[in-house]
Amino acid sequence: MAKPTFTVQQYPWLIKYFASRNPIHLLVMVLPLLVYLLKTSVAGALPLQTWFLMLGLGVFWWTFLEYAIHRWAYHSKYPFKWMHALMGSFHLYHHMDMSDRRVYNAGFLMVYFIAPVVMAPMWFVTGSFAMTTAFGLGILGAYYAYEWVHYLLHYKIYDRGYLGWIQRYHFYHHERRPDKNFGNSNALWDLLLGTHDPAHREFRVSAKAETTMISKHGARV
Numbered sequence: 001m002a003k004p005t006f007t008v009q010q011y012p013w014l015i016k017y018f019a020s021r022n023p024i025h026l027l028v029m030v031l032p033l034l035v036y037l038l039k040t041s042v043a044g045a046l047p048l049q050t051w052f053l054m055l056g057l058g059v060f061w062w063t064f065l066e067y068a069i070h071r072w073a074y075h076s077k078y079p080f081k082w083m084h085a086l087m088g089s090f091h092l093y094h095h096m097d098m099s100d101r102r103v104y105n106a107g108f109l110m111v112y113f114i115a116p117v118v119m120a121p122m123w124f125v126t127g128s129f130a131m132t133t134a135f136g137l138g139i140l141g142a143y144y145a146y147e148w149v150h151y152l153l154h155y156k157i158y159d160r161g162y163l164g165w166i167q168r169y170h171f172y173h174h175e176r177r178p179d180k181n182f183g184n185s186n187a188l189w190d191l192l193l194g195t196h197d198p199a200h201r202e203f204r205v206s207a208k209a210e211t212t213m214i215s216k217h218g219a220r221v
Helices: 012-018 023-043 048-074 081-087 091-096 108-126 129-153 161-175 188-193 198-202
Strands: none
Touching: 012 108, 023 048, 023 108, 023 129, 048 091, 048 108, 048 129, 048 188, 108 129, 129 161, 161 198
């Protein structure tokens, strides 16, 4: 019997902690963090314009993190097999089997582990806990929107609008160029860092990929 390729296949119990099958399940698990960030940022009595500035910076910071994590954490060529198995355990497994809905979204432990790390730059720059938590609230809000986008892209086929565009963008990465188009909700950093492939505009999701959609028979909308 062949040895499992990814850690998630060898230790499926990890899915309970590091993956979610839908964004609602994820929200229930990270709601305490969301409430904490909201409460502490408001309690810091920041001027309203500063609070919104930190929130906006958090959203913008997430757009880069989304790109960076996808490109350099999930798609790097690691020198050791154990590193490849660990870092690609969920994401590259998702590339291999898009029909496994258990790994469509990240799990709560992933969020709690990463949150302090991605919020740290604002703390080092400002030394303000209130500004850092408002910044973190922006990150978490943008991150949760991203999780919804990814879930919807695997829900059914969209022919128009934002979801139609970003779905072609995302599945072009899945099916044609895993070294291009790393943005899952936007193309900004692909454009800025040279990994944007405009060929996605003419791309259409394959019939094979369509069969993996959550909705029955991959119905179009």
